[in-house]
Amino acid sequence: xxxxxxxxxxxxxxxxxxxxxxxxxxxxxxxxxxxxxxxxxxxxxxxxxxxxxxxxxxxxxxxxxxxxxxxxxxxxxxxxxxxxxxxxxxxxxxxxxxxxxxxxxxxxxxxxxxxxxxxxxxxxxxxxxxxxxxxxxxxxxxxxxxxxxxxxxxxxxxxxxxxxxxxxxxxxxxxxxxxxxxxxxxxxxxxxxxxxxxxxxxxxxxxxx
Ligand code: AP5
Ligand code: MG
Numbered sequence: 001x002x003x004x005x006x007x008x009x010x011x012x013x014x015x016x017x018x019x020x021x022x023x024x025x026x027x028x029x030x031x032x033x034x035x036x037x038x039x040x041x042x043x044x045x046x047x048x049x050x051x052x053x054x055x056x057x058x059x060x061x062x063x064x065x066x067x068x069x070x071x072x073x074x075x076x077x078x079x080x081x082x083x084x085x086x087x088x089x090x091x092x093x094x095x096x097x098x099x100x101x102x103x104x105x106x107x108x109x110x111x112x113x114x115x116x117x118x119x120x121x122x123x124x125x126x127x128x129x130x131x132x133x134x135x136x137x138x139x140x141x142x143x144x145x146x147x148x149x150x151x152x153x154x155x156x157x158x159x160x161x162x163x164x165x166x167x168x169x170x171x172x173x174x175x176x177x178x179x180x181x182x183x184x185x186x187x188x189x190x191x192x193x194x195x196x197x198x199x200x201x202x203x204x205x206x207x208x209x
Pocket of ligand 1: 007008009012015033087092133134
């Protein structure tokens with residue numbers, strides 16, 4: 001099952017993808033996570049993209065497509081994968097069509113006020129990358145990751161100015177892909193306004209249908 005997760009920043013793509021990946025045993029590929037890992041490891045790629053991620057702009061298509069192509073060449077993706085946060089532009093979607101076939105594009109939608117609330121309260125583990133929220137998914141001990149004991153931090157692009165920019169970038173560059181996959185007949189819509197469990201259940205139901 002080859003899946004693409006579409007949706008604005010903060011829609012919960014990553015939260016659902018982690019669960020579906022565990023539930024169905026398929027690899028979860030988040031381009032945002034791959035870029036953040038490169039930044040943390042201070043690789044050439046990381047140095048190139050740090051300021052872009054911090055501002056909420058998009059990394060150039062050629063760089064992003066090359067990264068995804070390399071990841072999809074690995075054996076674990078041969079039977080199935082979840083692409084979370086890719087494609088995000090029309091050229092990326094067209095490039096992906098030349099790399100592999102897709103079964104479903106899941107489109108998560110949520111109102112902007114809710115997105116802003118989710119992003120501004122998000123906390124991420126510095127060590128293992130697990131995602132929390134100060135109100136909606138709080139860790140047992142404030143500031144500490146439940147799974148590995150790592151310190152939680154606020155992503156630089158979850159600052160108010162960067163959130164505003166990311167939403168604008170989304171509406172301008174990524175939203176048109178909803179139509180692209182609609183026309184291909186592989187789009188399924190998920191109302192992502194409910195609780196994490198509700199969104200997960202709705203997504204699994206749609207994928208099994
Ligand atoms: P990326 O990491 O993909 O960020 P994003 O798309 O902006 O999406 P987010 O990760 O912010 O949101 P999400 O939908 O995963 O929400 P989450 O589950 O965390 O990309 C970062 C940057 O990398 C981009 O800005 C760009 O620079 C670059 N990049 C990445 N891909 C690229 C590409 N293809 N091309 C070019 N550049 C690219 O949830 C958010 C919060 O809400 C969490 O705190 C969570 O606990 C909470 N939450 C989740 N679900 C619920 C719920 N149902 N109810 C209540 N709270 C919830
Ligand atoms: Mg994410």
